[in-house]
Structure formats: structure tokens, C-alpha cells
Amino acid sequence: MLESCSTNATVTKIRAIHGTMLKCGNYHEMVSMRSVPEVAEYLRRSPRFREVLGDVDPNTVHRGFLESLLNKANFDTYVRLCSFQGLDKVPFYNFIIQKRECEQLLNLVNALNSGLDRKFIEELPGYVIRHSELDLLSLSEASDFDDILLKLRGTPYYRVMRSVGRSEDGKADYTDCELKLRTFYYKRLIGYIEKDLRASDERELKKLIFSEVDTINIINAYRLKAFFGYTPEQIRKSQLPFTKTGKSRMNLLYESDTPREMISRLEKTVYGRGFQGEYEHIETKVNSYTYQLMKHTVSVSTSAPVAIYAFMKLCDIEVNNIVHIIEGVRYDVDPAMLEGKLIIC
Amino acid sequence: MAIEEMELVTIVGLMSELDSVLLKCCESGCFHMEPAFVSASESHGLKLLNDKNPYDVPLKGLASIATSLGIKLKETDFSDCALESGEDFSLFCDRLEKPLAELSEKKQKALQIISERKGAVIQLNHLKGLNEEFDRIFSCRHVAVRVGKLPLESREKLEFYDQEFFFVPFDTDRSFCWGMYFCPREIKDIVDDLFKSMYFERIVIPDFVTGNTAEAFERLNAEIGENVRMAEEYDESLSDFAKEHEDEIQRAFTKLKFKHDTFDLRKNVGALKDKIYIKGFIPKKNHKSFEKLFEDSRTVSVVYMPPDADASCTPPTVLKNSWFTRPFGMLVEMYGLPDYGGFNPTGFVAITYSLLFGIMFGDLGQGFLVFLLGLFVGRKMSPQMGGMMSRVGISSMIFGTLYGSVFGFEELLDPVYESLGIDFLPLKIFKQTNFILLTAVAIGIALIVVSIIINIYVGFKQKDYERAVFGCNGIAGLVFYTSVVVGVVGTMLMDIHVMSTPFVIFLIVIPALCIFCRVPFAAVMKYREFRLSEDGEKMTVGNFIVENFFEMFEYVLSYVSNTMSFLRVGGFVLSHAGMMLVVMTLMDGAALAAQPLVAVVGNAFVMVMEGMIVAIQIIRLEFYEIFSRFYDGNGKPFDPIGVRFSPQVD
16 A cells, blocks of 8 residues: 555656646647747747757757657656656666667667668667666667677677577668567566566556557558568567467458458457548557557556556657657648648547 | 617718718717618618728828837827828828838847847857957868857767767757867768757858957947947937827827728618618607707708618617616626517616625625725726615615624614514524525515516517417416415425315416427417427427427426525525624634724625625526526617727727
């Protein structure tokens, strides 16, 4: 009881910040704007991003910098929430840092594979450098995959990266690397949850995480089927090994003959609600379920780890929406079409 | 307590007399203008004078000139203003505009220089410590230089780049590091791209910044000072210009506004060749004075007709109220005016409002203060509000005397009543709680019954038999409601067996059936045919029964809830006495010297809070419990045309 009460303040704080997040009305206003400075100015005035964008000149700010500042704002919020009641001492609460580490390792492999080795350091966020246990700046000097392995020696990522498949020229298989790093991230996260948290928190968190994984797997499977013509067996091999909805149901999706059939089968699951035979924005529709689930969790959960996990997911969705809007406004996309790509309400 | 009788007036004259006719209508102060025709079928070749107002542009221009000169526009005598047409006024504006624009432009230029120099100072603030001259730095032949700000996060990445450049930081704030980078000109593009990828924002040092930072600061500050002085001089010139022309601007604006607003009145005037046709309403009592205005004119004919002579326009409503009821007209207008020929409820509102306020806020002393406050407000602020306050204040005093309450002192009047030999007064509120609550409900029943009777009267007047006879607020509703009340009161409070079978059948069941079947019954009376719906739409018997069952249920519920709603009257009597009891208790507990202060503050608090709550609650009772039974409020307000000065320009 006391243990639960001790983190109630964090839950309350999360709800208070959740109240400042952008609402449907804000997105409606932003999609109808005509220039990126207008959007930047709008965000600068919003209670949510007022602080982080305070020093920025909306007329000159670069889109990429704006995006990195929004991500930084979310990361700073996460750091503040974790340190508020000393939660950062529990390994579970490092999940965002670990997620970012995996993303950066993938960026590094991608940059090396495409020969743009400087691209990694350009896009490397400063807040990740400061909080990561990895020496990311030193990793930026790696010239090939062997170099990466050398620099990762002694870290938990070494074994994972060593097992990644290689091509004849020594380059790492990006798809395999992505699957293995993601699997490692979720396995490690679940390990922490089972070890450090209460059974009720474990149940709630697993529900959230497995749902999130389901949406990743569904979107992946659809893309592999629709654009690369993968067989069910190939799809199964490229999926993350967790599920909430059940292996048999997921297999049923993978075994669809056509992408259309997959959508109609998906419509019978919770992830396909409201599809109504629409095929254009499958990512948006599937992720909308995650959004609703996370939003509901933040509103009702009394557990700090659950609320913080759901809240950070909502923050990611929010930044993705803003990035979509900024790009859409920049390239003069029709507001209605742009709004269709947002995960809102 | 009725509604002012109106007359429909049509004025026909020559086009040349249009302005003088309109001015006379304005002068009368009682002419409510209507469009000459509403639909094309009624136009008979007439056209509405929808010409563009020629005074529109000069009016906006002159208002803008006055604003930029800081002139506060006010109504001025314009008899000696020679300007007449829109063109005259436009020329007048142009004459003022030219020197004003020159002065404003010079001032703007000075302000712009100040703003630019201040902006440069802010930028240079971040480059303090640079002792080299800007010109020398930027004129390097082999080295490219860029000044700007780099996000702090990017700064730590710089050492991991192997290109030939170096970054010199000067200043750091929360998010950025200000400085300049140097690189060989040959790789300038590569390094620029590199810094761009790290979100380096370049700052262009303006050409007017020369020398090193210290020198540049000195020069910039001197220039700012010089331009501030110049801007002040221009301000003075503008002020002199304003003083010089203020009188003629005031005169011209007042005349222009008058001409503009008069011209706007034309939009409702009909025209056929060189004839004009104006239509409107005047109160019948103003007939003679209105007639007098046009008696000298031979070419203008004014025809007076009954208000219902033209079916295309509805006569406006002017409430005719007595001295006592007039202030309460405000409440009726707030809800909506009655139709012309409808029922004016102001008298009823005046009586019930005063009565209920007195009951709920009964205190001789506080009522007297409300009365005095009403006199003050009536004189200084709002006559209607003041009038209402003084009337409810008197009512409060009367009931306060009955309760024996003077500023919360409940025993102060006891000796008076004893000496007069009246033993049933004053009413001791906390000892007679049930009596007060039951009396409140009884008042509610009486008011509802009166409301229903008014509705029956209005229904018969409008020949609406469904409303007058069969509706829930008609005769059937009245019989049903009073019978149920008599039955309940007789059985429960007086122990009299009233609810006999004939009583129930004739006075409750049959009226209820009448309400249930009000639409077909009214149709039989009105159209001599049997219909289930009034508008002739097809309705099955099943639909009719279901729809009317729920409506009947709602009516019964509204009888009960409206009656019970009046319990609040008793509740507030108790609440007022309770709050004063608290004040008295606090006073008893306070030191002797502080007791008067506690009594004054306590009384003031109760008066403000309780007074406002009671006032609002009575408005609620009036609008929901009483007005909903008989009043529609669909009338059209009487709005006589006139040209009133306003400094605002749309």
C-alpha cells in the first residue's frame, strides 16, 4: 500500500503533464497553417513546448532542429519524471535510454552500410550522448561493422550485435540487426519488469508492451506482404517473438493470400477497428489502437511504471504527429490528407 | 399594463425630399422603420435604395487620421462646417493626409533605424570580447568567416569532425553558443554544409556595423540616441499638427458621421422613378406630433392605417407600464417582448417579484438600505435597476416587520407588537418552519394557478382553443391541477375524504383525457374534422398514444416539480434568518468594541450575498415556473430610427 502511495505523486504529475499535450483542436489548427515558421510559433506558444522552444527564432529555425528539440523536450520530461521520486534507480525506468541506444546503433549500421558515416554523428542527439552508457561519440568514429563490435565489447549489446548476419563484403544485415536489437530491447525490458516490479504492474505493462509489439508486427507483416511479396514463413521469421493477441491469430494474418484479405482479417481484431475497408493509412489506423490504449492507461492507471510507459509512448506519437504536420506544411500537402495521417482522438 | 397601440404609416414623396423626410422621421423619435417591401412579389416596381454609401471611405479615412493624431473624437456643433458631399470630405481628408503622411514616414524611418540598431546591439552583445575589426575579419582573402549561433548539443560533436575549421565561442545562453567559425575558402561549402547539418544559424552582421565590437557598440548607441531625439521631434510636430487641426476635424467628423448614418437609413426606402416610399410604425399616441412634422410639406403624403393593414410586417411591441411596474419591464425584455396584441406580463412580474423578494429577504433594516441604495442607483447609474431595488426594498421592509427582524436583531420589534396587543406577530422563523415551508408551496400553487388562468385568457384572445381549453395550461390543466391539489391537501393535511369516485372521474380523469387528446379535440373545434396531428401529417393511433403518453408524463412531472420548486422560497427565508443568526453569534463572541464592526460587516456580507442569490432565484422562478406556462416572448422590439453620434466606425 505504502509502496503504491509512494509513487502516486508521479502518476499525478504525469496526468498533469498529459493535460498539457496537444489536443485534436490544436492539430486541426496546425494542419491548416501555411508555413513552418507559423507552426513553430504556434508550438512555441503552447504550454507543452513553451520552455524548450523559448530561445528559438521561429522564422529561422531548421525543421530538423525543431524536431530534435521536440524529442529533447520529451526526453527531459522523462528524466524529470524519473528523478522526481528517485525512480531512476530502478533499472526498468531506463527503458527510454535503452530504446534510444538501440535506435542509435541502428542509425550507425545504416549510415555505415550506405557509406554516409558522418550522417550518424550529425543526427546523434546530445541528450542521448549524455545519458547513454555507450560511448556514442567514440562509436561515431567506427569505420566498419567490425569496428563497431570492437567498441561495443564489454557492453550488453556486444553479444547481440555479434550474432547479426553479415554479407560477403562484411556489412551487417540491417533487417536482421533491427530484429535482434528490438528483440533484445523488449526481452531486457520484460526481464526488468518481472524482476523489479509488482505482479499487478507486470500484468498491466506486459499488456501494453505486447500490444505495442503486435502493432509493430502487423505493420511489418503488411508491408512485407504488400510490397515485397514475402511468404507467411518468411514473415513469421522476421517478427518480434511476443504477442498479446495470440500466435494463432497473428499466423492467420500472415497466412492471408493478399494484402486485402489481411486487412479484412485484421478488421476482426481490436487493431483493425474502424478500418472500414480502408487500405491507405494502415499504420495510422493500427497505431490509433495503441494511442487509445495508452491514453486510457494514463487516465486510469494508478501505477507509476505503467503510467510512465504509456505516457512516453503518447509523447512519441505526439512528436510523430507534429513531424508529419511540419513536413506536410513544408511540402504544401492538402490539410485533409495530412490530417488523415495523424494519430489523434 | 398593456401594450402600446401602434399605427402603420406610409410616406410617399419626391426623391428630392428624401433627406428632409428621413430627417423629420429621425426628429420625431418615434418612427420604427420597416423595409418598403419584403419580397419581390410585393415590390410593385419599387426598388430599395441600396446605393453604396459615398461617406463610407472618407469616414474611415478621417477616423484613421484622428486616431493617428491621438484626437479623441466627440460630438461637436458642425453648423459652420461647409463640407457637404462625399467628395468634399475626401478632399478634406487628402489635405490632412499629405503632411501627416510625411511626418509619420519620417518618424517611422527613425523608429526603424532605432529598431535595426537595437537588433544589432543584441547580436553584438553575444560577440563581446572580439577585439578585431569586423571589416578586417570579413575581408580575409583565404579564410571564410561565419558568425552565428550553434545549438549547445552540437558543439560537443565538433571535435569529432576532421575538416579544417575552428570555432571561436563568444557567449553561451540556455540553448545556444554564439560565436564564429573560420575555414579555408576552398572548403567553405563543405564546412558550411557541415555546420548547417548541426543547425548552425548564421547571423548577417549589417553593413553599418564597423570597427571592433567596442567601437561598434559606441557608434550604434550614438545612432540610437540621435534617432530617438529625431523621433521625439517628429512626435512634437505631430502633436502641434493635431492641435492646429483638432477643431475642424471634430466638426467635420461629426457632420460626416451624421451624413453617413442618415444615408444608411435609405436602405429601407423604396423608390419608383422620382418617387420615394417609406413604411413604418409609430405609437398611436404620437399621431398628432408626427402629423405636425409633415403638415407644411405639400408634396409629401402621409397615410395612417391600422397596424395589421400590411400582413408583410409585424408591428413592434412597446410595453405600456405604470409607474410602479415600469422598472420590471427590464426582466420581461430580458426574456423577450410579448407579441403585439399579446399579454404584457410586467405588472404580474412586478407584483410577484416584489412579493417573493420580500418573503425571502425580509428584514426591516436591510430592506431600508436596499431601498436607499435603489434610489442612489436609480439616480446615478440605471433608473430601471434602481427602481427595482427601491420597490423590492420596500417589500423587504414590510416582510421584515412581519418577521420582527431589524438588521438580524429578531427581538427588536417584540415590544411594539406587545404594546399593540398583536400576539401572532412577529413570525418566529425557526419556531414556525413547517408553516413557512407550507406557505411557500401554497404561494407557488397560487402563482401557477394564476399563470394558467392568464394562459387561458391569452388562448381565448388568440382563438387558440387547444391552448385555452385542452392544453396542460388550459381549462383542462387548471381543473386537473387544482383538483389534484385539493385532493392531496384535503386528504393529507385536513383529513377530509375528498377523493370520491365522481370527484376523481370528473375532475381528474376527464381533464387528463382532455389534455391527452388535446390535438384531435382542438382540431374538431377549429376545423370541424377529426385529426390526430395538428399539421395534417399522417399519424397512426399507436404513435399518437405513445407520443402523448410521454408528453402527459412530462406534464404531470412539471406540475409536481414546478410546485415543489417554490419550496426554495421558504428555504431562503430560513437561510436568511440562519445567516443572520451566525452574524449575531459571532457578534456575541467578539469583544465589546468589535461588536458594531462585526454587525456592520456581517450585515453587509449577508445583504450582498443573500440579496444577489435571492434576486437570481426569483428570476429563475419567474422565467421557468411562471413564464413557461403562458408567455412566448416572440415580440419585435420597437426601435425608432435616429442618428446618434458615436466615435466608433465599423
